Amino acid sequence: MNKVLIIGYVWVAPNSSAAGSRMLQLITLFQKEGYEVTFASPAQRSERAMDLSLLHVKESPIELNDSSFDSFIQKMKPSIVLFDRFMMEEQFGWRVAEYSPNSLRILDTEDLHCLRKTRHEQLKKGESFSVEDLLSATIAKREIAAILRCDMSLIISSYEMELLQTVFKIDRNLLYYLPFLLPKVEKEKRISWKTFEERSHFVCIGNFLHAPNVDAVLQMKKRIWKNIRKQLPKVELHIYGAYMTQQIAQLHNEKEGFLVKGYAKEAKKVVENARVVIAPLRFGAGIKGKLTEGMSNGTPSITTSIGAEGMHANLPWNGFVEDDFEVFSEKAVTLYENENVWKKAQQKGIAIINQVYDKERLGTSFIMQVKKLQKGLELHRQQNFLGRVLQHQTLQATKYMSKWIEEKNK
Incomplete structure (x- = not known):
C-alpha cells in the first residue's frame, strides 16, 4: 500500500483554525485514493486536537534534532512526505532527503508566511506594502528556499x-495551485438555509493565535462598530474564536452589542445563523476560512481587499470588498438591511464555491499531478538545479548543526 507521511507543525484541530480544516481535506483526499496516512508532529497536543485514529490515520510523535526520526522514516518508506508549513521542511527536509530519497516531497505552504509577516511589519511602521521589503525579509529567504528544495509546493491562493x-521567479513546475477542497453547494443544501428574515446579527470569527484576526477585532471596536450600531441600534456583533486572549475578552460590552463569545464548537452553526460575516482584515495572506464558511452556508460577507485577495477568481464577491472603514461601515449596513442586495450576494457566494473550490475537480487534478511527478521524479529534480544546490548546502549546514544539538542534549 502507498504511504503518505505528513509532518505537522501542530496537531490537527479543524474546529480551531482554517489550517486544521485544510489539513483534514488533504488527509481525506489521500485516503480516498487508497493511501495509508501517518501524521507525525514534534508539537505538544492541544486540548482541541482531533483524534485522527478515528479516521484510521496513524499518529506518531517525533522529536526535533533527533536521529530516531531517521530510523522511523527508513522503516516506513513513504511514497510521499508532506511538510505542513516551511518550518517543518527546514527541520526534517534534509533527513527525508537522506533517509527516504525516493519519497515525493510536497510542501503545503498554508499561506505565504513571508507575505503575511512583511505586511504586518509594514503596517506596524505605518508603511504600505512593498515588494522590496518582501524580497529583503529573512523569512522570505527561508520560505522560498524550502519551496525550491521540495518537488511540489501547494499554493492556496491565486x-x-x-x-x-x-516576484520570486519560481518555476511554475514547482508550484501547484490547490485552494480549499469544498463540496459544491447543491440545491438540496440551499433549500435548508435560513432566510434573510430568520437570520440576525453580524459574526466575526477566527482563531486569536493568528495576528490578523486579533487586529480585525480591534479595528471593529475602534473604527467600525460604533458607526454600524448608530444605524442599527438593536443589532449585535458576535465574536468567536479559539485561543481567546485577555486583550480580546475585555472588549466584551453588552450595552454596545459587542459580544465576545469565545470558542465556537461548530463554526458552521454560528455562521449559518448570522446574517452577515464581517472581516476587516488589514494584513494577512492565503485564503480565509471564515469567508468560505460564509459562502458555503449562504451568509454574505463584507471584507477588505486583503480579505478577498486570491479567493474568488475575479467572480463578483458575495457582498462587499472595501478598505475605507467609514465606507466599510456604510456598506455593512446596506448588506445587513437590504434583502435584495443580500440575496444577490448569497448567489454570488454559491458561484464562487462551485467554480473555485469544487473538491471533486480539484482533487482529481491534484492526484493526477502527484502521479505524474512520481513517474518522472528523477528528471523533475534534475530540472530543478537550484533546488538541488540548496538541498546540498542545507544538508551540510543543518545536518551537522542538528547532530551537534543532539549530542549536546545527551
Missing part, C-alpha cells in the same frame, strides 16, 4: 501563485 512566479 494571488500567491502569481507573486511567486513574477
Whole structure:
C-alpha cells in the first residue's frame, strides 16, 4: 500500500483554525485514493486536537534534532512526505532527503508566511506594502528556499501563485495551485438555509493565535462598530474564536452589542445563523476560512481587499470588498438591511464555491499531478538545479548543526 507521511507543525484541530480544516481535506483526499496516512508532529497536543485514529490515520510523535526520526522514516518508506508549513521542511527536509530519497516531497505552504509577516511589519511602521521589503525579509529567504528544495509546493491562493512566479521567479513546475477542497453547494443544501428574515446579527470569527484576526477585532471596536450600531441600534456583533486572549475578552460590552463569545464548537452553526460575516482584515495572506464558511452556508460577507485577495477568481464577491472603514461601515449596513442586495450576494457566494473550490475537480487534478511527478521524479529534480544546490548546502549546514544539538542534549 502507498504511504503518505505528513509532518505537522501542530496537531490537527479543524474546529480551531482554517489550517486544521485544510489539513483534514488533504488527509481525506489521500485516503480516498487508497493511501495509508501517518501524521507525525514534534508539537505538544492541544486540548482541541482531533483524534485522527478515528479516521484510521496513524499518529506518531517525533522529536526535533533527533536521529530516531531517521530510523522511523527508513522503516516506513513513504511514497510521499508532506511538510505542513516551511518550518517543518527546514527541520526534517534534509533527513527525508537522506533517509527516504525516493519519497515525493510536497510542501503545503498554508499561506505565504513571508507575505503575511512583511505586511504586518509594514503596517506596524505605518508603511504600505512593498515588494522590496518582501524580497529583503529573512523569512522570505527561508520560505522560498524550502519551496525550491521540495518537488511540489501547494499554493492556496491565486494571488500567491502569481507573486511567486513574477516576484520570486519560481518555476511554475514547482508550484501547484490547490485552494480549499469544498463540496459544491447543491440545491438540496440551499433549500435548508435560513432566510434573510430568520437570520440576525453580524459574526466575526477566527482563531486569536493568528495576528490578523486579533487586529480585525480591534479595528471593529475602534473604527467600525460604533458607526454600524448608530444605524442599527438593536443589532449585535458576535465574536468567536479559539485561543481567546485577555486583550480580546475585555472588549466584551453588552450595552454596545459587542459580544465576545469565545470558542465556537461548530463554526458552521454560528455562521449559518448570522446574517452577515464581517472581516476587516488589514494584513494577512492565503485564503480565509471564515469567508468560505460564509459562502458555503449562504451568509454574505463584507471584507477588505486583503480579505478577498486570491479567493474568488475575479467572480463578483458575495457582498462587499472595501478598505475605507467609514465606507466599510456604510456598506455593512446596506448588506445587513437590504434583502435584495443580500440575496444577490448569497448567489454570488454559491458561484464562487462551485467554480473555485469544487473538491471533486480539484482533487482529481491534484492526484493526477502527484502521479505524474512520481513517474518522472528523477528528471523533475534534475530540472530543478537550484533546488538541488540548496538541498546540498542545507544538508551540510543543518545536518551537522542538528547532530551537534543532539549530542549536546545527551
